[in-house]
């Protein structure tokens with residue numbers, strides 16, 4: 001940073017501290033990742049200053065010749081990477097992308113079936129705190145009591161009774177693969193749209209490490225900052241026949257001017273995602289999650305669904321008599337950054353939860369592998385069984401710091 005320390009030393013110092021925090025802690029937040037420096041360069045570039053409305057070749061302000069090329073590249077690379085017929089790269093976030101999908105083909109109060117939030121679904125899938133629940137009539141499906149996985153027969157019977165105009169599949173907290181073909185059959189049989197929200201798993205899908213929802217879905221949305229490694233922002237993919245509806249729903253329907261710097265960042269990650277290095281990171285992300293789940297299970301932690309097939313490991317801390325809040329705070333105190341999470345049929349109530357959601361995307365991006373997952377499981381366990389022993393926690397913190405030094409984020 002050349003200019004910021006002069007203009008605003010307070011903010012400059014805080015950014016420096018944040019950078020140090022990132023280098024010296026283990027990021028196990030499933031919704032985060034370390035992004036390439038080229039992405040940060042594009043996001044902090046002069047592109048911030050261009051105001052655009054509309055789409056390439058059809059703008060409402062002059063001076064768009066270069067940004068039109070940037071947006072066209074982002075669109076064509078998104079389509080190529082995911083084998084999609086149509087792409088809109090303007091959504092500011094996953095939630096914005098989802099709003100645009102809903103408003104593209106639904107009327108107010110139309111019926112939508114989605115996964116319940118405590119069972120893994122997202123706020124923007126009709127949770128009562130979200131605008132989506134005020135605009136549309138949602139019903140929610142839950143996971144099976146025994147397997148904690150989606151019960152497709154139950155989804156089918158709810159769908160046949162409720163008759164939604166759209167079915168939403170995809171989750172914030174669900175460590176298993178989803179059978180998109182089955183969901184597509186259910187949707188088709190009741191003439192509903194199928195909308196897949198792959199916010200968390202976009203990078204894994206891009207690298208073809210897990211199955212893609214694109215061939216089976218009318219609409220797919222994702223965010224670029226989770227496994228995708230591309231920084232902030234959302235994207236919508238859809239069938240060609242919905243393209244103009246989606247475009248109108250994003251702008252002017254749900255958003256005004258879009259962020260050219262973020263559109264450029266999306267273009268860059270869609271290029272980098274074709275490199276062997278990206279594919280390798282995504283493969284390792286899943287392998288690392290499997291290792292971490294196994295290592296924690298071996299230490300007596302109950303893993304929700306019994307394991308993982310993506311980047312997430314959902315731990316039921318109730319199996320150790322700890323609540324999520326204490327787990328999250330204790331781990332943060334030793335430099336392991338996680339988030340507490342509600343789990344299906346959570347026994348905790350009144351604002352506390354039993355779960356801890358872990359994700360391996362960021363540590364795998366840092367180059368860590370199975371050996372480190374074993375070490376991380378050991379460190380998590382050491383901390384969590386010694387919540388009140390400051391000397392043990394200090395020792396764990398030192399080991400976390402040493403591990404981080406071995407795997408620098410930005411070298």
Ligand SMILES: *Cc1c(COP(=O)(O)O)cnc(C)c1O
Nearest residue numbers: 093094095122171172197199223
């Ligand atoms: C993270 C996430 C989103 C995203 O949203 P933001 O608006 O970018 O915070 C949407 N859907 C799901 C399923 C998610 O996990």
